[in-house]
Amino acid sequence: MANFLVVDDEKQIRTMIKKALEEMGNSAETVANGEEALKTLFDKKYDGVFTDIRMPGMNGLDLLKAMKEENFNIPKVVISAYASVENVIEVFKLGARDFITKPFSPEEIKTAASTMQTDYIDIKETSQYVRGLIKQGATSSAEEYLSQLFAKYQSSPIPHYLKALIHISKLDKESAERHLKASLALDENYEPALKKLEEFKKQTKTESGKDVGEKEEE
């Protein structure tokens, strides 16, 4: 079951999308504009966002921009009656996965939600598989899968973290650190990267402590 955020200023549209998502066994919360959406995104974790473009206050494009700036790495689908070429290009540039034009049927929402969920499972499963390959020492196969993840999830912190793990397995600490930092640049709260960097710092301290001790003994 996934949890979605629905952003639209029209109540009946919010209700319709929520109903379609709930019929699939998902849960959904609804808000009426971009400001409310952003506030909610800081408070809770969502697996996907459906947003309208034209809304009073913060509109859908501004919301997508803000989500990009704040590194909310969540699949986004835009729903709008204004499907001009410029609009469509802009929303895709801002990281949207799909563009659904109004009026739409609940089936279109369900299909978009399933795709979002499949992608979500995809990155989770693939990253687990890549970890397994790294542990087994099959780094070249891991690199192959990783390149696919890099291509598909450019704004996700996961591929950089996995790349760091590959460098660690090759004892290339400097490159590993660089990728951990890249991972955190995409999501500053990405826990595995934070932990790994912390470990690095501790190791460096211990090593430098040893050096000092050794020198003093001399």
Place this chain on the structure above:
Amino acid sequence: MSAKKKKNNWYVIIIGCGRLGSKTAGNLSNAGHSVVVLDNNPDSFDHLPPEFTGFTITGNATEIESLKKAKISQADVVLAFTNKDNINYMVSQVAKEAYNAPHVIARIYDPENKELFSQIDVETIVPMELAETALNKTFSEISEG
């Protein structure tokens, strides 16, 4: 067993959001159908009941762009419910002949127009006839009782 699979989610376009259009929109969206209501007066959407969960489009039904906005090419059912028979006829004709809408139903005020609509395979609802039937039934019940 019927070979034709029963469809439970219809794409319905309602032209005209007066009392009949808004009530029908509420009922159909409550029954799980996808409903789009088109009217040239945005205030008319205030008639829509709270159970309505479809789309509203402000536009002139006699302009093809408005019908395209409502995605008429995808409609399973088109309901022409404006208060003018001639507009209902124009919309029905476009829906039926240009977009092959499977079902088109029009409300008409003048019973004499019924034949015109049936020539383009459009079903009609004639309030005067319905009132007449209801009245006859009531009178026969009174006289029998």
